[in-house]
Amino acid sequence: MRLAMLGGGGFRTPLVYGALLRDRHERRVSEVWLHDVDERRLATVRRVLAELADGHEDAPVVHATTDLDTALEGSEFVFSAVRVGGLEGRVADERVALDLGLLGQETTGPGGLSYGLRTVPVAVDVARRVAALAPDAWVINFTNPAGMITEAMQSVLGPRVVGICDSPIGLARRAAATLGVDPSATRVDYVGLNHLGWLRGLWHEGRDVLPDLIADDGGLAAMEEGRLFGPDWVRSLGMVPNEYLYYYYFTRDAVRSITTAPHTRGEYLLDQQRRFYAAVGGDRRGALAEWDRVRTERNATYMREARDDGEARAEADVHGGGYEGVALAIMAAIARGEPAELILNVPAGGTVPGLPDDAVVEVPCTVDAAGPRPHPLPPLTGHPLGLVQQVKAVERLVIEAALTGSERRAVQAFALHPLVDSVTVARELLTGYRARIPAVEAVFAR
Template sequence: MKPLKITIIGGGSSYTPELVDGIIRRIDTLPVTELCLVDIEDGQHKLDVITALTRRMLEKAGLKVSVSATLDRRKGIKDARFIMSQFRVGGLRARARDERIPLKYRVIGQETTGPGGFAKALRTIPVILDICRDIEALAPNAWLINFTNPAGMVTEAVLKHTRVKAMGLCNVPINMHYSIARMLGVTPQEATLSFAGLNHMVWAHSVSVAGVDKTPEVLRLLGDGASLNMNNIAEEPWDKAFLKALGVVPCPYHRYLYLKESMLAEELEAADKQGTRAEQVMKTEKELFALYADEHLDHKPPQLEKRGGAYYSEVSLDLVDAIWNDKKTVNVVNVRNNGAIANLPDDAVVEISALVDASGAHPVNFGAMPTHLNGLLQQVKAYETLGVEAAVEGNYDKALMALSLNPLVPDMTIGQKVLDDILAANEAYLPQFSPGATV
């Protein structure tokens, strides 16, 4: 049997038991021989807890998978076949700042969209590029499966600035697929969806069952209040007339773009009464790790679903399985456009249905994005492109222009204040923006 080492960067994450559970369920087709959990010194306690739980889960399943944990990233990367990234630079405290800073100026404060996602990208991109330099040196044939948000921007940075084989992943499309199947009263396997767009801004352009187009029915059901959402997003209702005019199924994150005022009002109220999403997650994490530390726990606890990572292991390990076993299955991934969406450059990273085999992901040709979707697509992609450049170069002007293009920033006076606050609050994580910094 070929050795199959999977390394998880951010192994001390509360999401890791979800991945371990997925490995156990797929061991016949994905015969993992070694699982290495990598984290940083500040995450040592969580890494210890997760490592012990991982070993108990594998032992209960009767699997002889070697489990190691290390703070030495290079040791973890060496000889890995797949490297999964799920880390958060600055932890949940940094996320809470990302959410609070925009809200101070009555701008949506969400961790992956708008200024909050921009702050996260600035912190994350230099780190992922450092990781990729280690991958190039120690595991040049490995696949990097990036779950670190903002997944589209982080993956674009990797593909534009390194030689690493990489794909980005998100659990939004699979959540949409399963929710829509439930709406229609069919199994997920019976429903076929076509996705194209950007990460956290992807549309399902068609829904079919047994070759019959069900898209209008889904839009009608959604307009009547059917649920299509994520745990971390307020379920503001969609307007029926708007959905009919749109003609495609929006993802839950589109609420931030199409329903700005109501989403902002919800965030402001939640931040005042319950705390921002990050502040709420901190409490959930504390509860989860108390469970994880129980030496009698040997399975993924149901409380993990509150964390917001539904189907995380399914989408990530299905992708690993497709590559490892050359399955030629359709997965929704963040990958180089390569002409799939005619309106965008080849090197832009898009989120799209793709055929995945041993050589990687091959986007399904979509054609031109319709005018009523293309305007938003172009604006957000321009923001992402400049945002990646700003993060790599430590370029203030590009950072300012990136925020000026973000649809959630209403005014450049506000945008500049938000940017300056982001840079000040994250100074320890953004050496590329320091005076005299060399890139």
């Protein structure tokens, strides 16, 4: 099979290639086309992949190109993991919001809307090229904000675009492991949007065992989400929130922590990746070891603003993977008929009453040769439904603004987001992002 990886010069590409190397099925990916707009980053990542492939017979052949059509043509699967505006754009996403006293985060709140505004037009253009050059391909979307971008691409390609995120799957696995049950022997009740969902049930041998975890202070203290939210708040909810809900439930705490830190997450990653690509840019061995060292450092500092000073992430979370395993399982299910149970970003199709059927939600699915099918779920009620409806309405306004260049719709999107407290501030956000990020200004300058 032929796989195109868009954003192939990105730091996480070796994770996916490593998963491909472990796949020994006769119908596996034999050819990988990396696409990126930065030739230097492509060359650096190819050095890491070459070292990964050492000692592997029949390793997938790797090609690299800066021409999108060359990468796409004839591909059976397309992974999309692009960052429009680069990490410099992420830094501005965070800082413009923080300067106005609001949360500055990559996917949640104003920063996520800015990221979506400049990414939606690019993602839709990619979808059109896929439709023209690889009409039977499945697109697996890693690009953030994952739910919004998946929904925008589906306007062109329909359900052949699937959005993935490792966060909800990691949550379910941590809960199962804490309870001492095999994650593969559980049935998960999880529902929401990308980076905005709740684990409501975990069924094992015919019984929902999640209440056992929620009632156990020691068990909650042993897992990431229990430490983030605290046992009292988890018990008051009666379910375990996705880690990104920290930014909604503890907004002031998050803003204070980020504001008082020496740098934002985007600034940290920008500096780290500049040093990594510069160090590995020369033609030398050791690229894989340096990549692995930087990856471990990066994972260990993930969501540091939500943890107490000096508190380390669990070892399994630091070294564990995520996206690559989900992506490989989707390909195996569709191409080889190996059914998989995964939490994915797919059209609601009635799964979440209160949302349009074509709204992309994040829910458990069965995946087979026909693609993903959402599981029937109990209705979403109470404040989670209201929050999901509000954020989904905002996402749709961002998509409309990005595709039409409507400043009015963009201001509406910022103003109606639950983490923005004023229409005046919404206008200032849009002005700030247009001034700081050329790719955002380009949306409205057409």
